[in-house]
Amino acid sequence: MSFWVYILRCADGSYYTGHTDDLERRVAQHQAGTIPGYTHDRRPIELMWAQDFPTRIEALEREQQVKDWSRKKKEALFVGDWAGVSAAARSRPRVSASLDAGSNRTDGVATASSDTGANPRAAMAAPPPVIVLVRPQLGENIGKAARAMLNFGLTELRLVAPRDGWPNPQAGPAASGADVVLERATVFDSVAEAVADCAHVYATTVRKRGVTKPVVTPEAAAAAIHRDPARAAILFGPERSGLETDDVALARTIVTVPINPEFGSLNLAQAVILVAYEWSKGVALASPPEVELNPPAPQFELDGMIAQLDAMLDEAGYFFPPDRTIATRRMLRTLLTKPAWSSQEVRTVRGVLSALMPKKRPG
Numbered sequence: 001m002s003f004w005v006y007i008l009r010c011a012d013g014s015y016y017t018g019h020t021d022d023l024e025r026r027v028a029q030h031q032a033g034t035i036p037g038y039t040h041d042r043r044p045i046e047l048m049w050a051q052d053f054p055t056r057i058e059a060l061e062r063e064q065q066v067k068d069w070s071r072k073k074k075e076a077l078f079v080g081d082w083a084g085v086s087a088a089a090r091s092r093p094r095v096s097a098s099l100d101a102g103s104n105r106t107d108g109v110a111t112a113s114s115d116t117g118a119n120p121r122a123a124m125a126a127p128p129p130v131i132v133l134v135r136p137q138l139g140e141n142i143g144k145a146a147r148a149m150l151n152f153g154l155t156e157l158r159l160v161a162p163r164d165g166w167p168n169p170q171a172g173p174a175a176s177g178a179d180v181v182l183e184r185a186t187v188f189d190s191v192a193e194a195v196a197d198c199a200h201v202y203a204t205t206v207r208k209r210g211v212t213k214p215v216v217t218p219e220a221a222a223a224a225i226h227r228d229p230a231r232a233a234i235l236f237g238p239e240r241s242g243l244e245t246d247d248v249a250l251a252r253t254i255v256t257v258p259i260n261p262e263f264g265s266l267n268l269a270q271a272v273i274l275v276a277y278e279w280s281k282g283v284a285l286a287s288p289p290e291v292e293l294n295p296p297a298p299q300f301e302l303d304g305m306i307a308q309l310d311a312m313l314d315e316a317g318y319f320f321p322p323d324r325t326i327a328t329r330r331m332l333r334t335l336l337t338k339p340a341w342s343s344q345e346v347r348t349v350r351g352v353l354s355a356l357m358p359k360k361r362p363g
Contacts, residue, residue, distance in 0.1 A: 003059035010042035143174025144269035152280035199230030203251035294342035
């Protein structure tokens with residue numbers, strides 16, 4: 001299976017970068033406008049460049065690299081002008097991460113790069129939220145949270161004072177391949193430092209903390225994050241006690257998962273995956289491939305199968321007592337006509353029936 005990184009040219013001249021496991025289908029979705037977000041109102045689009053990778057992690061790494069390239073560097077890439085790519089890289093001054101975020105926004109799966117000279121912040125899709133684990137206790141739980149993040153297109157993990165330090169050798173195996181998230185994880189001494197560059201901070205908690213804040217569901221929080229072009233952070237507390245009151249006080253909104261009041265116990269990775277999943281609904285992640293079902297068999301084929309079964313049952317003395325024969329046959333026909341049998345399925349069942357028929361002895 002291959003994973004593709006691609007760049008589209010939009011009708012307004014801007015570029016859009018993303019990754020997918022089905023390039024042809026994804027480009028068609030962008031062209032048809034079935035993917036909400038940056039390209040929807042900037043059609044028609046044109047595929048300018050694509051590169052395949054054997055793993056999603058490698059594709060994500062390449063996407064993160066290419067999304068920061070200047071317009072000139074991208075256009076050199078399109079024509080295979082590697083000298084031009086190098087020259088553009090040397091000529092572009094490196095700016096701070098906060099300024100880069102203003103000129104290149106990512107939604108976790110695709111990045112829109114507005115190189116049109118207009119206000120880039122107005123044109124960019126909202127960036128994915130930062131996941132902040134506050135004083136996490138076990139490396140395994142950090143790894144599981146990273147796995148949950150990458151499943152739904154989130155890659156930026158920040159750790160506040162992890163109990164056992166960082167890096168933690170127990171995190172890697174638990175991440176099950178989400179190494180790109182762990183490798184990029186950054187560590188902070190306090191929550192305030194971890195969210196300093198974020199315009200909106202959400203605190204996940206199921207308990208009242210004596211702090212009056214708006215309370216929303218993960219679905220409502222995800223919708224707000226997608227609407228706001230500024231960066232957001234979502235705080236998750238330590239496994240045993242959750243966020244402290246001072247942690248929640250730094251947030252502007254509380255996120256609470258509707259849960260069974262008699263058993264309100266979510267582990268750290270479960271909480272992360274719930275929030276990440278709701279956010280992912282607003283981006284174009286890979287969907288299971290559509291498989292066309294075989295068309296239903298013609299009625300005469302189905303009737304032939306039922307007649308074959310009827311004859312075998314009659315010979316075996318199944319229809320007893322005689323006064324129930326009509327009702328029994330009707331019930332069997334109803335049962336056998338409920339599913340939409342395909343021709344292949346009908347032939348298979350008839351083959352089974354033929355195999356069960358007693359063999360005639362040569363006489």
